[in-house]
Amino acid sequence: MPFGKNLGFALFALASSLVSTEAVTYTLSQDLSGDKFFDGFKFNESAIDFNNFGNVHFLSQSAAQAANLSYVDSNGRVILRVDNTTNGAGDTTFGRNTVYLESTQLMNIGSLMIFDANHIPFGCSVWPSLFTQGQVWPQQGEIDVIEQVNLATDNRYSLHVGVDNCNQPTSVASNQTGTISTAEGDISNCTVTPTTGQNTVGCVTTETKSNSFGSSFSSQGGGVYAMLWDTDGIAMWYFARGSVPSDIGTSNSPDPTTWGEASAWYPASGCNPSTAFGPQIITLYTDICGAFAGEDSVFSQTCSSVAPNCTSLVADPTNYDDAYWEINYLRVYTNGQSNSSSTSSTSASGTSSGSGSSSTGSTSSGSSNSALAFAVTRIWEYLLVPASVSFLGMLSML
């Protein structure tokens, strides 16, 4: 506070009113690219039960490197691939090798995550995602930044939370460029009900800018996704390569207020970003088939002319030449906003001198997720109808 305490009330009030328009400064807290990229992540071999929830095997770091599924290419880009050399014909339990990465550091409220890629996995049966999740699901929430399947061309953003009264008001239509896909009356409900499996897709907003996913994403040079999580809410942007704001990738303190309307906006008025989410693990992976890409009606939307069903594609390695991430960098910036400031009014947003909420937590301990719990997460998210029968059927296979 730069003012002496002898200043009159009027001046103080004026200063306070200026606070809300003052630019929030973001400072770099994690810069993951090239070989350093892998310092920021651990490879989780047990993230998912591939026999039941997708035709994949997640490898350790050393195994993935040996199989050439994770490396830095000659241009310094991080490549994360699905095996496209092994022929699985004749093996009914065949799954493709790939990787499931979880950040070693936790991301806290008051963070801006920027992800720059030239290629996102795609193809019939392919299900990539860049998302963040709390250490306890769904109590600590999940934020889906990139997630689509098969030959879809429009990215989907979503939230999943355990608390009630977390929704995306349909009134955000005038504050975001994306389209709210599902709505219950005047809201789109983000709350998961584990006991019934309802609200499985979360509160989805679909990207309307073209080339946000699929072959056209890479053919036009890739692009940038950004996610801002602060006490005002959660905002997500997509910028195609030719339309990336000039301060992204160049400035050490990018300013989201200059980027224009977000593609997806989840304001605090619909969902409390402080209480619905705990510190987040940044997660990056590719699944094959499973409950989303492999769901028959979803699969047939874009791939009915390619194959009768998802699993029939898995054995043929030539179906996976495009199932890879090519990443320029992932950066996390923080505005120093502390969680404790989140109970104050939004007028103070971003200006608290919060005690370094930049990621100092570690995800190596304290996780209460089990492989089953995580697998169930994905089931609840994507199994649309009829959820209960298929869900129980899959559980019984465990």
Ligand SMILES: *[C@@H]1O[C@H](CO)[C@@H](O)[C@H](O)[C@H]1NC(C)=O
């Ligand atoms: C891997 O993922 C599973 C399921 O989400 C989780 O229980 C486990 O803690 C994770 N392992 C590590 C090392 O983070």
Ligand SMILES: *[C@@H]1O[C@H](CO)[C@@H](O)[C@H](O)[C@H]1NC(C)=O
């Ligand atoms: C790994 O991929 C690189 C680049 O495509 C290639 O040069 C190299 O021979 C591959 N190594 C193996 C073991 O496949």
Ligand SMILES: *[C@@H]1O[C@H](CO)[C@@H](O)[C@H](O)[C@H]1NC(C)=O
């Ligand atoms: C939408 O933007 C208008 C104009 O900036 C603002 O008054 C309103 O509060 C915003 N609504 C939401 C839900 O963010």
Ligand SMILES: *[C@@H]1O[C@H](CO)[C@@H](O)[C@H](O)[C@H]1NC(C)=O
């Ligand atoms: C949102 O969904 C949850 C879980 O199904 C439910 O408990 C809650 O009542 C719903 N909220 C509204 C406003 O419909």
Ligand SMILES: *[C@@H]1O[C@H](CO)[C@@H](O)[C@H](O)[C@H]1NC(C)=O
């Ligand atoms: C913020 O604090 C609330 C209440 O203590 C807690 O439930 C939530 O997990 C915290 N969120 C973060 C991001 O630390």
Ligand SMILES: *[C@@H]1O[C@H](CO)[C@@H](O)[C@H](O)[C@H]1NC(C)=O
């Ligand atoms: C998928 O299609 C193949 C080829 O037609 C067929 O043999 C197989 O039974 C189908 N699998 C399922 C689960 O329907």
Ligand SMILES: *[C@@H]1O[C@H](CO)[C@@H](O)[C@H](O)[C@H]1NC(C)=O
């Ligand atoms: C696997 O896919 C890569 C592109 O990701 C391609 O360069 C390579 O030739 C493919 N491997 C085989 C064996 O087709």
